[in-house]
Amino acid sequence: MPLEFKLNPSAQRKNTIDFLKAGLYKVSPLGYYGEFGGAFIPEMLYPNVEELAEKYLGIIQEEAFQKEFRELLRDYVGRPSPLYLAKRLSEKYKTNIYLKREDLNHTGAHKINNTIGQILLAKRLGKTRIIAETGAGQHGVATATVCALMDLPCVVYMGEVDMQRQAPNVARMRMLGAEVRAATSGSKTLKDATNEAIRDWINNPKDTHYIIGSVVGPHPYPDMVARFQSVISEEIRKQLQEKTGNELPDYMIACVGGGSNAAGSFYHFLNDDKVKLIGVEAAGDGVASGHTAATTAVGKPGIIHGSRTMLMQTEDGQIEEAHSISAGLDYPGVGPLHAHLFKTGRATYLNATDNEALQAALELTRLEGIIPALESAHALAKLKDIAFKPDEVIVVCLSGRGDKDMDTYIKKLEN
Amino acid sequence: MNRIEKLFQDKEQRILSIYFTAGFPELNDTIRILESLQHADTDMVEIGIPFSDSLADGPVIQEANMRALHNGMSLKLLFAQLRGFRDKINMPVILMGSLNPVMQFGIESFLRSCKDTGIDGVILPDLPVDEYEKNYRTLFESQDIYCIFLVTPETSNERLRKIDSLSGGFIYAVSSSSTTGKEKDMNKQEGYFQKLRQMDLKNPVLVGFGIKDKNTFDTACQYTNGAVIGTAFIKALQTGNNVEEHINSFIKGIKAR
Numbered sequence: 001m002p003l004e005f006k007l008n009p010s011a012q013r014k015n016t017i018d019f020l021k022a023g024l025y026k027v028s029p030l031g032y033y034g035e036f037g038g039a040f041i042p043e044m045l046y047p048n049v050e051e052l053a054e055k056y057l058g059i060i061q062e063e064a065f066q067k068e069f070r071e072l073l074r075d076y077v078g079r080p081s082p083l084y085l086a087k088r089l090s091e092k093y094k095t096n097i098y099l100k101r102e103d104l105n106h107t108g109a110h111k112i113n114n115t116i117g118q119i120l121l122a123k124r125l126g127k128t129r130i131i132a133e134t135g136a137g138q139h140g141v142a143t144a145t146v147c148a149l150m151d152l153p154c155v156v157y158m159g160e161v162d163m164q165r166q167a168p169n170v171a172r173m174r175m176l177g178a179e180v181r182a183a184t185s186g187s188k189t190l191k192d193a194t195n196e197a198i199r200d201w202i203n204n205p206k207d208t209h210y211i212i213g214s215v216v217g218p219h220p221y222p223d224m225v226a227r228f229q230s231v232i233s234e235e236i237r238k239q240l241q242e243k244t245g246n247e248l249p250d251y252m253i254a255c256v257g258g259g260s261n262a263a264g265s266f267y268h269f270l271n272d273d274k275v276k277l278i279g280v281e282a283a284g285d286g287v288a289s290g291h292t293a294a295t296t297a298v299g300k301p302g303i304i305h306g307s308r309t310m311l312m313q314t315e316d317g318q319i320e321e322a323h324s325i326s327a328g329l330d331y332p333g334v335g336p337l338h339a340h341l342f343k344t345g346r347a348t349y350l351n352a353t354d355n356e357a358l359q360a361a362l363e364l365t366r367l368e369g370i371i372p373a374l375e376s377a378h379a380l381a382k383l384k385d386i387a388f389k390p391d392e393v394i395v396v397c398l399s400g401r402g403d404k405d406m407d408t409y410i411k412k413l414e415n
Numbered sequence: 416m417n418r419i420e421k422l423f424q425d426k427e428q429r430i431l432s433i434y435f436t437a438g439f440p441e442l443n444d445t446i447r448i449l450e451s452l453q454h455a456d457t458d459m460v461e462i463g464i465p466f467s468d469s470l471a472d473g474p475v476i477q478e479a480n481m482r483a484l485h486n487g488m489s490l491k492l493l494f495a496q497l498r499g500f501r502d503k504i505n506m507p508v509i510l511m512g513s514l515n516p517v518m519q520f521g522i523e524s525f526l527r528s529c530k531d532t533g534i535d536g537v538i539l540p541d542l543p544v545d546e547y548e549k550n551y552r553t554l555f556e557s558q559d560i561y562c563i564f565l566v567t568p569e570t571s572n573e574r575l576r577k578i579d580s581l582s583g584g585f586i587y588a589v590s591s592s593s594t595t596g597k598e599k600d601m602n603k604q605e606g607y608f609q610k611l612r613q614m615d616l617k618n619p620v621l622v623g624f625g626i627k628d629k630n631t632f633d634t635a636c637q638y639t640n641g642a643v644i645g646t647a648f649i650k651a652l653q654t655g656n657n658v659e660e661h662i663n664s665f666i667k668g669i670k671a672r
C-alpha cells in the first residue's frame with residue numbers, strides 16, 4: 001500500500017497554486033512560454049535542434065553530469081559568487097542593497113555558468129567543434145575558455161562594430177585559441193553575429209555544437225540556458241537566508257540583453273509573488289529616439305533567431321537595428337521567457353539610457369570600489385527610480401566586471 | 416487545378432524553377448523579370464520576399480535582400496506589383512521568404528492576397544512542418560495555396576514521409592545541408608537523390624541550393640524531377656545590362672540538351 005501523506009488543507013492549496021504557477025512560467029514540452037518561444041528553424045537545423053530537445057533534460061539531470069558541472073562551477077569558476085551588502089550604496093538609496101557578484105566569476109561575468117554546462121553537454125553529444133556568437137565578448141571569452149579546457153576547436157562570431165568597442169575581449173579569445181570571425185552584415189553587432197553563427201551551424205550539421213550565449217534561440221536553448229544560469233538565484237536564496245534570515249528579497253533586479261543573467265536571477269523566485277522581478281533593458285539614446293535596444297518598450301511579437309518573442313521590427317516585419325552603448329545589450333529581441341513574464345506582468349521591464357548607465361557605473365565605482373560592466377550598470381541605473389523602503393531587501397545582479405569597457409569609460413567619463 | 420499540380424502533370428522531367436528576390440536589382444523589376452522568364456520558357460518561378468535577417472541565405476541572396484529593402488520593397492508593395500500579373504503570366508509562381516514579414520502582414524490576409532493575385536504556392540523555410548500542421552494547414556488548404564517544405568540529406572525517413580504527406584505540389588530537396596549559394600559537388604549526393612526516388616513519394620522532387628549551371632542541373636535531373644536555381648540567377652541579373660536578353664541566354668544555357 002502506498003503511504004498516504006496528509007497535508008493540511010492550506011498547504012495543499014498552496015501546492016496546487018504553486019503547481020499551476022510553475023506551469024505558467026516553465027517551458028512547455030514544445031518549447032513555449034505562453035504564446036512565446038517555439039522552434040522556427042529551417043529544416044537544415046532540425047536534426048541538431050531536435051537532438052538537443054530530446055536529450056538535454058536527460059543529460060542535465062544525470063548524476064554524473066551534475067557532479068562534473070557543480071565541481072567545475074566551484075573549483076574552476078569560483079562559485080558560489082559572493083552576495084555582498086553594498087553599505088554605501090544602500091546608505092545612498094536608504095535601503096538594503098545586495099550585489100550578486102557574478103563579476104567575480106572566472107572570466108568576469110555570469111556567461112561562464114552557461115558555457116560550462118553547454119560544453120559538458122556537447123561532449124556527451126559527441127560534438128567535436130564549437131561555435132558561438134558574442135556581443136560584449138564575455139560570452140565569446142567564456143566559450144573560448146571552456147573550449148581550451150576541453151580541447152575543442154572554437155569559432156566565435158562577433159559583429160565588426162563590437163570587435164572595435166570590446167577589443168580586449170577579442171585579444172583574450174584569440175589568446176585562448178579561438179578563431180574570431182567578424183560579422184559584417186546589418187548593424188554589425190550581436191544580432192548579426194547570431195545570424196552568422198546560425199548559418200555556420202546550417203553548413204556544419206554533423207560535428208558542431210552551437211553554444212548560444214543567452215536565453216534566446218529555438219527551443220530548447222532558452223530553457224537550457226536558463227537552467228544553467230539558475231544557479232544564480234539558487235545561491236541568492238541560500239545566501240539571503242544566512243544573511244537576513246529570509247530567503248526572499250523584495251526586489252530582484254537584473255539587466256536584460258537576451259536576458260540570461262536576468263533569467264538566472266529570477267528563476268527560483270518566479271513562483272514567489274512577494275519578490276518583485278525587475279528587468280532593465282538598454283534605452284540607448286532614449287526609447288523614443290529611434291536609437292534604442294529597449295525591446296519590450298518598442299517591440300511587437302515576432303520571430304527572431306528561431307523563437308517567437310518580443311522584437312523590434314518595422315511594420316513590414318523587418319528586424320530593426322538596436323542601439324546601445326553596451327554591446328551585450330545591443331539586441332533587438334529578448335528571450336521568450338522574458339516576453340512571457342512581460343506579457344503576464346510577472347516581471348516589470350524598465351530601461352536605462354546610455355548616460356544613465358555611465359553615471360551608475362561611476363557611482364558604483366566611487367561608492368563601493370567596484371567597476372561594473374556597462375551591461376550591469378544598466379541594472380544599477382534604476383536604483384534611483386524606485387521608491388524603496390528602509391527595511392526592504394534589494395538584490396542587484398552584478399552580471400560582469402568593467403575591464404572590457406575601460407576604453408568606453410575613459411572616453412565618455414572624461415568629458 | 417493548382418498550376419503547380421498541372422505543371423507536374425504535363426511535364427515530369429527537367430523542370431527548371433528560378434528564384435529571384437522581389438525588388439532586385441530595381442524596385443519595379445518584378446513583372447519585367449517574370450515576363451522575361453516566361454518568354455525564355457522557364458517552368459516555374461519563386462519570388463523571394465526580402466527579409467533583413469534571412470538565416471538560410473548565403474551572401475549573394477542576403478545582399479539582394481538588403482538591396483531590395485533599400486529600394487523600398489515590402490510585402491505590401493509586392494502584392495501591389497503582382498496585381499493583374501496573371502493577365503500575362505501562365506507559369507506557376509511561388510512566394511518564398513522568412514516567416515516574420517508574413518506574420519506581420521497577417522497569415523490570413525497573406526493567403527488571401529496570394530489567392531487574389533494568382534500565387535500558387537508558398538515556401539517559408541522557417542515554418543516547421545509540425546507548426547504548419549497544427550496551426551496553418553487549414554488556412555492554406557481553404558485558399559488552395561500549396562505549402563512546400565524542405566528536406567535535407569539529414570532528414571529521417573519517418574520525417575520525410577510526414578513532410579511528403581503535408582507538402583503541396585512538390586518537395587524541395589536541399590542538395591546538402593547548407594545556406595544558399597554554396598559550391599558543391601552534386602555527384603556526391605547521388606545516394607541521397609536515389610533514396611528520395613526509391614521512397615516513391617507522393618510528391619515530385621525538385622533539388623535546390625548549389626544548382627548553378629547546366630552541369631549541376633543535369634546531375635540533379637538524373638534523379639529527380641528538376642531543380643531550382645537561385646544564387647546563380649541573382650548573380651546573372653547583376654551582370655547584364657539588357658536584362659531580357661540576358662535572362663533568355665541564361666535559361667537557354669541551362670535547359671540545352
Ligand SMILES: Cc1ncc(COP(=O)(O)O)c(C=O)c1O
Nearest residue numbers: 138257258259260261328375400
Ligand atoms: C556582463 C554582462 N551582462 C549582461 C549581458 C547581457 O546578456 P544577458 O541579457 O543574456 O544576461 C552581457 C552580454 O554580453 C554581459 O557581458
